[in-house]
Amino acid sequence: MVAILLSTSLSSYAAEALDRTEFTFEDLKALAKSSASKPYSPSVNPAPELIDKMTYDQHWKIRFKEEEALYPSGKNAPVQLFYPGRYFPDQVRIYIRDDKSLVQSVPFDNEKFEMPADSPAHNLPEGFGFSGFRIMRPDMKPDWISFLGASYFRTDGPEGQYGLSARGVAINTGMSQAEEFPRFSAFWLGPAEQEGESLSVWALLEGPSITGAYRFGLSKDNKNAKGHITSVTAHLYMRKDVERLGIAPLTSMYWYSETDKTIAKDWRPEIHDSDGLAIHTGIGQHIWRPLNNPQSVSTNSFIDENPQGFGLIQRDRNFNHYQDDGVFYHKRSSAWIKPNGDWGKGAVQLIEIPTKDETFDNIVAYWVPEKPARKGDQFTFSYDIEWRPQDPKSQALASVVNTRQGLGGIPGQPIPEEINKMVIDFEGPVLEGLDRDSGIQAIVEARNGEILEPIRAYPIVGTNQWRLTFDYKQVNNNPVSIRAYLADKKDQAISETWVSDARVNIK
Secondary structure, three states: OHHHHHOOOHHHHHHHHHHOEEOOHHHHHHHHHHHHOOOOOOOOOOOHHHHHHOOHHHHHOOEEOHHHOEOOOOOOOOEEEEOOEOOEOOOEEEEEEOOOOEEEEOOOOHHHEEOOOOOHHHHOOOOOOEOEEEEEOOOOOOEEEEEEOOOEEEEOOOOOOOOOEEEOEEEOOOOOOOOEOOEEEEEEEEOOOOOOOOEEEEEEEEOOOEEEEEEEEEEEEEOOOOEEEEEEEEEEEEOOOEOOEEEEEEEEOEEEOOOOHHHOOOOOOOEEOOOEEEEEOOOOOEEEEEOOOOOOOEEEEEEEEOOOEEEEEOOOOOHHHOOOOOOOHHHOOEEEEEEEOOOOEEEEEEEEOOOOOOOOOOEEEEEEEOOOEOOOOEEEEEEEEEEEOOOOOOOOOEEEEEEEEEEOOOOOOOOOOOOEEEEEEEEOHHHOOOOOOOOOEEEEEEEOEEEEEEEEEEEOOOOOEEEEEEEEEEOOOOOEEEEEEEEOOOOOEOEOEEEEEEOOOOO
C-alpha cells in the first residue's frame, strides 16, 4: 500500500479507501513524508460565499443525527461529525479503520444532519467534507473531546467544562510575520490500541511549511490524572525552513484577574481560561509564571533541557472569584504536557497578546527545540496531555496561590510616584507549623527594575498561607523581570519560583 500512496494524492487515495483497504500508521508516515517533498496544495472550498454568509446561530442549529453516530471503538465511544462553517470551512476526510487496519471512508452527506427548513446549508453543492469530529459519552450527552478547526483539539476536562485548547503544532507564533496554521486534513478513527484508551486516532497534518503524521490515544476519566489524557506521537517533516517551530502548543485566554483589574471594566472580578504557566524543568525546578494581558505582544522563553513538564493552568477554582454562572471559568480545565523520552535542549516559550475582551484566545505556550527547523528535516515528539484541575504539585515546595499588584508605599503616607507593590501568596504542607521566628527568607531579584526595601515574608493570620510583599520600580521602558521564592534559614528553597514581567502601570 505504501508504494501506491507515494505516487498518489490524498484525494485519489480517498476514493480507493472505499474498498476496505489496509492502511497502517507506517503508511501514514510515508504519506506525510512524501507530501513534504511536494508543493503545498491548499484546500479548496466549493462554495466560499455560502459558507461565509452562514451565521454562528445558523451553523450551530445544524446537528449530526444520533442514529448516524459512528462506533469505531465500540458503544462506549460514539463519534459525531461536524458540519463546515464560517470559522472552519476546510473539508476534513474521515476514515474508520478496524483492528486489522482495514479502512473505509465516511462520505459527506447532508442527510446525516438535522437542520431547519430555512437553513442555507440546504444549498450546499457537492464536493464538501466534514470539518471535524467529537466523541460523545455513551448516552450522547455531552461530548468530552473534539477536533475542530486547523489542528485544534480540546477536552471538557475533569469538571465537564471546555476551556483552553491544544494544537498539533505552532508555526511562527507571535512574530512579525504572519503565523501559519497547518491543519489536520484527514483522520482515521479506530479501536483503542493501548490499555486504558477509549479510542485511537491517526491524523495527517498539512501546511505550507510542514507535514505530519500523528497518533492520538484518547482516554477519559483517568483516575491517576483526575481527568482526561491525550497521548500524542507526532512525526513532523519540514517542507520549508521555519523560524519558530512550536511543539505541543497550548492556546488559552487571559483578560484580567486579581493581579491587575485596571485593564478591564467588566462587572465580573476575573475572566480567564488559565491564570499561569507552570514548568517543571529538567533539573527539577518548579516555576510559576502568572499570565498577563500586555500592552504589546510579549514573548518569554525559559531555556531548558529535557523538561519534565509544562502547562497552562487554571489554579483559581473558586466560583466567587469569577461570579460567572454562564461559562463557569472556575471549572475550566488545566492542561499539563508530560514529555515522553528526552526532548533535548530548547525552551518553553510563552506568547501573550493584548486583548480587550474574552472572545479571542491570546495566550500560547509550547516547546521550541534548539535545533533549527530546516527544509528536509524530520522531528519526532511523544507526550501526554493531562487535562486536569491543577498542575502536579511538589510536596516539598509551597505553590503560588495568588498574585496581586497595586500602589506602592505605606497606607496613610504619601503615595510614591512610579512605584508599585507586588503581593504573592504561597501555600503547601512545607509551610505548616512555621512562624515568624522560623527563619524564612524572601529571595527577590529584578532586571530592568529595582526592588525596594523592605521585603517581607510572613504567615497570613487564620490560614496556612505565607505572603511575600515588596515594592518595585522600572528603570527603563521595558517591563521589570522579577524572580522570587521563599527559602529556609539554610538557604534552601521551600517554594516554587515565581517569575513575572511587570510594569508600573497603576495610577
